[in-house]
Amino acid sequence: MCPTLLEQKENWNSWTNIADGVRIATSTSIEHLLQFGAFRLRLNDNYYDVTISAENFNNDLSGDRMRQIDDLRATVASLHACLCIDEYKVGRERRLIQQLEKAESELRPLHEKKLRIERDCDAHAERVMWAGFAAMGIQTGIFARLTWWEYSWDIMEPVTYFATYSTVIATLGYFLYTRQSFEYPSVRERVMTKQFYKRAVKExxxxxxxxxxxxxxESVRNQLARIRDPLFQHLPVSYLTKLEDDVLSKSSVETTRHSSDSHSFQ
Structure with a gap:
């Protein structure tokens, strides 16, 4: 049974239908299941039709007999988990390591290119900030020249007032456009992000x-850490499979969220 579990893990499921097509819970006891008289059992996409006559059920399958069968089924399941858990974990860990190596080999060149683009974008954002600083310095020098050499403060006061008020209007327009407050770190980060996506498309x-x-x-590393965790060494195979499915579903949700975040930056 262990090789079948390892090779057909994705298809390892079972369910039971009674005659009218109603699906029965897997926790249903054999005693209750046999009372239907006829049912269909599915194991790994194989269907088995089971029919039990009322005479055999009344004579041979008493309540004590059914409880013994249920106890035997639980014992077999526990024994199967004890015998196959190590083999399952070894196989699962080997596949996760292969998946991790493949993902890291594909991620490595992309990460190097990302670092190079980030360095160029950081330099571009730094130049933009210094250009803004230079523009403010030039503006201050022009106002000083016009105030003390060319004209007087009585003439330049309204000019400086409207220049200052224009800056306030510009910051409000920045907020309406970006939905972010005008702060120098956030402005620099936005300039860098915009430049990053432009260069990413270009390259x-x-x-x-x-x-x-x-x-x-990140997901594969977390799964490997969980498999190697001593607290998870004696969990049944079915529970480990459920944990794996939960992690995969969370990974798909995270991937979708990262994709939506990247679109929002654009």
Whole structure:
């Protein structure tokens, strides 16, 4: 049974239908199941039709007999978990390591390209900030020249007032456009982000693929850490499979969230 579990883990499911097509819970006891007289059992996409006559059920399958069968089924399941858990974990860990190596090998060149683009964008944002500082210095020098050499303060006072008020209007327009307060760190970060996406498109850097690979690597590392955690060493295979499915679903949600975040930056 262990090789079947390892090779067909994705298809390892079972359910039971009675004659009218109603699905029965997997927690239903054999005693209650046999009372239907006929049912269909599915194991790994294989269907088995079971029919029990009322005479055999009344004569041979008493309540004590059914409880013994249920106890035997629980014992077999516990024994199967004890015998197959190590083999399952070894196989699962081997596949996770292979998946991690593949994702990291694909992520490495993308990460190097991302770092190079970030360095260029950081230099561009730094130049923009220094250009703004220079423009403010030039404006101050022009106002000083006009105030003390060319004209008087009585003439320049309304000019400086409207210049200051124009700056307030510009900051309000920045907020209406970006929905962010006008602060120098946030402005620099926005300039860098905008430049990053422009350069990414120009150089063929796939931002969504990079985000999905980062999420995949983080998810696989978390799964490996959980498998190697002593607290998870004696969990049944069915519970480990459920944990794996939960992690995969959370990873897909995280990938979708990262993709939506990348679109919002654009």
């Amino acid at each position: 063929g850097f796939d931002v969504e693929r990079y985000n999905s690979l980062v999420t995949e690597v």
